[in-house]
Amino acid sequence: MxxxxxxxxxxxxxxxxxxxxxxxxxxxxxxxxxxxWVEQLGEVDTSDVEPMTAVIGQELRLRDDVVDADPKTGGGxxxxxxxxxxxxxxxxxxxxxxxx
Amino acid sequence: MSNYRVHGATGEWEVVxxxxxxxxxxxxxxxxxxxxxxxxxEPNSQVSLIDAAMPGMLPVPNRECxxxxxxxxxxxEAQINSWSRFDRKxxxxxxxxQGYQISQLYHPLVGEGQLVIEADEKAxxxxxxxxxxxxxxxxxxxxxxxxxxxPTMSYVDLNRTGVALMEIVSRPDMTSPAEAGAYIRKLRAxxxxxxxxxxxxxxxxxxxxxxxxxxxxxxxxxxxxxETKNVNSVRFVMQAIEHEVQRQIDVIEDGGTVVQxxxxxxxxxxxxxxxxxxxDAHDYRYxxxxxxxxxxxxxxxxxxxxxxxxxxxxxxxARYENELGLTPYxxxxxxxEVETFARFETLLAATAKGxxxxxxxxxxxxxxxxxxxxxxxxxxxxxxxxxxxxxxERQAAILDMQAKGEISxxxxxxxxxxxxxxxxxxxxxxESEGLKQVSDTGAIExxxxxxxxxxxDKVEQYRGGKDKLFGFFVGQTMKAMQGKANPxxxxxxxxxxxx
Numbered sequence: 001m002x003x004x005x006x007x008x009x010x011x012x013x014x015x016x017x018x019x020x021x022x023x024x025x026x027x028x029x030x031x032x033x034x035x036x037w038v039e040q041l042g043e044v045d046t047s048d049v050e051p052m053t054a055v056i057g058q059e060l061r062l063r064d065d066v067v068d069a070d071p072k073t074g075g076g077x078x079x080x081x082x083x084x085x086x087x088x089x090x091x092x093x094x095x096x097x098x099x100x
Numbered sequence: 101m102s103n104y105r106v107h108g109a110t111g112e113w114e115v116v117x118x119x120x121x122x123x124x125x126x127x128x129x130x131x132x133x134x135x136x137x138x139x140x141x142e143p144n145s146q147v148s149l150i151d152a153a154m155p156g157m158l159p160v161p162n163r164e165c166x167x168x169x170x171x172x173x174x175x176x177e178a179q180i181n182s183w184s185r186f187d188r189k190x191x192x193x194x195x196x197x198q199g200y201q202i203s204q205l206y207h208p209l210v211g212e213g214q215l216v217i218e219a220d221e222k223a224x225x226x227x228x229x230x231x232x233x234x235x236x237x238x239x240x241x242x243x244x245x246x247x248x249x250x251p252t253m254s255y256v257d258l259n260r261t262g263v264a265l266m267e268i269v270s271r272p273d274m275t276s277p278a279e280a281g282a283y284i285r286k287l288r289a290x291x292x293x294x295x296x297x298x299x300x301x302x303x304x305x306x307x308x309x310x311x312x313x314x315x316x317x318x319x320x321x322x323x324x325x326x327e328t329k330n331v332n333s334v335r336f337v338m339q340a341i342e343h344e345v346q347r348q349i350d351v352i353e354d355g356g357t358v359v360q361x362x363x364x365x366x367x368x369x370x371x372x373x374x375x376x377x378x379x380d381a382h383d384y385r386y387x388x389x390x391x392x393x394x395x396x397x398x399x400x401x402x403x404x405x406x407x408x409x410x411x412x413x414x415x416x417x418a419r420y421e422n423e424l425g426l427t428p429y430x431x432x433x434x435x436x437e438v439e440t441f442a443r444f445e446t447l448l449a450a451t452a453k454g455x456x457x458x459x460x461x462x463x464x465x466x467x468x469x470x471x472x473x474x475x476x477x478x479x480x481x482x483x484x485x486x487x488x489x490x491x492x493e494r495q496a497a498i499l500d501m502q503a504k505g506e507i508s509x510x511x512x513x514x515x516x517x518x519x520x521x522x523x524x525x526x527x528x529x530x531e532s533e534g535l536k537q538v539s540d541t542g543a544i545e546x547x548x549x550x551x552x553x554x555x556x557d558k559v560e561q562y563r564g565g566k567d568k569l570f571g572f573f574v575g576q577t578m579k580a581m582q583g584k585a586n587p588x589x590x591x592x593x594x595x596x597x598x599x
Contacts, residue, residue, distance in 0.1 A: 060393040065128050065164035067136040075135030075146040091143040092255035095194045099247050
């Protein structure tokens with residue numbers, strides 16, 4: 001598997017990463033090197049092996065359905081939430097008008 | 101099969117519809133944070149550092165949201181995947197601070213299921229129809245944008261960001277707007293029975309993406325489909341389909357081709373339009389969310405979900421018909437909404453207890469009262485009455501008196517009117533307002549004797565075979581008793597004396 005220059009440019013654009021021609025010159029072969037290396041892993045027959053999703057056998061922890069049980073993961077902190085916003089008015093974030 | 105056909109200039113067209121319904125999961129806190137889900141709070145007051153995508157915050161799923169999605173899956177007889185996983189769906193928009201939505205593309209929580217929409221001749225659904233459901237997965241809702249508050253800016257409220265949604269994806273099994281409407285109504289009923297979503301479409305708790313394509317009758321290939329996003333009422337879903345079908349037929353018959361695209365519905369005009377700015381929108385670059393381990397559900401959790409399921413709409417309707425002996429119409433009407441059957445079952449239990457008979461024997465009386473008599477009186481009174489006065493106990497007391505023959509149907513309504521207006525007790529009203537019928541055989545016999553004595557000629561004619569005169573005697577007796585005699589007792593006495 002490999003990627004073309006156009007594909008890399010498109011993915012960069014979708015990810016909002018600014019990538020000029022010079023950067024693409026470097027990025028395309030670098031990515032293709034990585035992909036070729038990953039492809040090598042395909043040489044091992046893993047048809048009988050369960051996919052591994054974590055190195056240690058852990059299960060996803062679930063939280064109880066309680067509002068604001070822990071202030072660090074609860075609401076009611078609007079000023080904190082808006083503190084770094086470039087524009088905040090009347091309790092809202094303000095962003096350049098986006099209208100569909 | 102539905103007979104829905106659209107006549108075009110070049111022939112008959114048929115329609116293929118699939119629906120993706122987003123249903124907000126009923127929970128106190130959000131899917132991955134402890135912030136509240138309550139509707140209508142001050143902007144950004146219910147946003148946690150996780151919802152705002154602050155660096156270093158990690159999502160931890162809310163057990164209740166998972167439980168509700170599993171219960172919903174069980175209610176549509178679906179396969180529950182005890183191993184599922186969360187994926188990131190990447191896109192940039194001002195209502196999505198993370199830059200991705202946590203969803204489940206590759207391994208959804210719930211697999212294949214189905215529901216049945218009921219036959220409805222008038223709507224062009226000749227028989228019950230199974231609509232297959234492909235999957236249900238859980239995902240985060242996005243925030244809300246307001247465009248009309250500032251000349252150059254949009255305002256963003258993230259209160260809804262991270263609230264749990266179930267995306268319920270149907271197979272393209274619907275072939276008319278009416279079937280799509282019936283599907284959403286049935287799905288909404290199931291969600292509300294289960295209690296996993298309040299089904300409130302006005303507040304956005306349920307919205308549908310509508311996939312529509314058309315093809316010539318007899319064609320086996322599917323046509324190119326369009327997806328109309330975020331339609332938020334049953335009526336609008338049906339309108340969006342009707343408009344989209346006609347538009348696609350016009351495009352094809354004018355020699356064009358339908359473009360596979362995302363469209364928006366405009367409720368003011370009932371039309372759809374292209375969302376051109378989202379051309380890249382389908383390139384979501386999904387990948388497994390590295391912040392979240394796979395979700396593994398154990399048998400005790402699943403068993404708890406299974407045990408907590410209530411009686412579902414189809415089962416309840418069947419029981420009303422088969423065990424309570426109600427008509428199919430009454431059974432359908434009573435089971436359509438959670439509030440309706442809850443009121444009915446409370447009243448049924450109270451009435452059966454009051455009269456001392458099994459529920460089956462009073463069910464029809466209570467059903468007719470609940471569906472037709474009581475709503476009629478409440479509607480006629482309008483603002484003069486307060487429905488809060490109509491407690492189950494009071495209504496049961498009225499039905500009790502009626503079943504025992506103490507009051508007539510007309511008197512039951514009059515008493516109910518006073519209950520609604522004044523909140524008094526039915527037994528006291530019947531007593532003090534003289535709203536009782538006489539079942540005292542002595543008094544009725546006396547009246548009958550007098551009438552028969554005064555109408556000897558008619559008595560002879562009746563005995564001579566003129567059966568129709570029976571009604572005359574009943575009328576005269578009722579008149580003599582000022583309408584307060586128990587008709588059944590009057591009939592018995594008359595029959596006896598006229599022999």
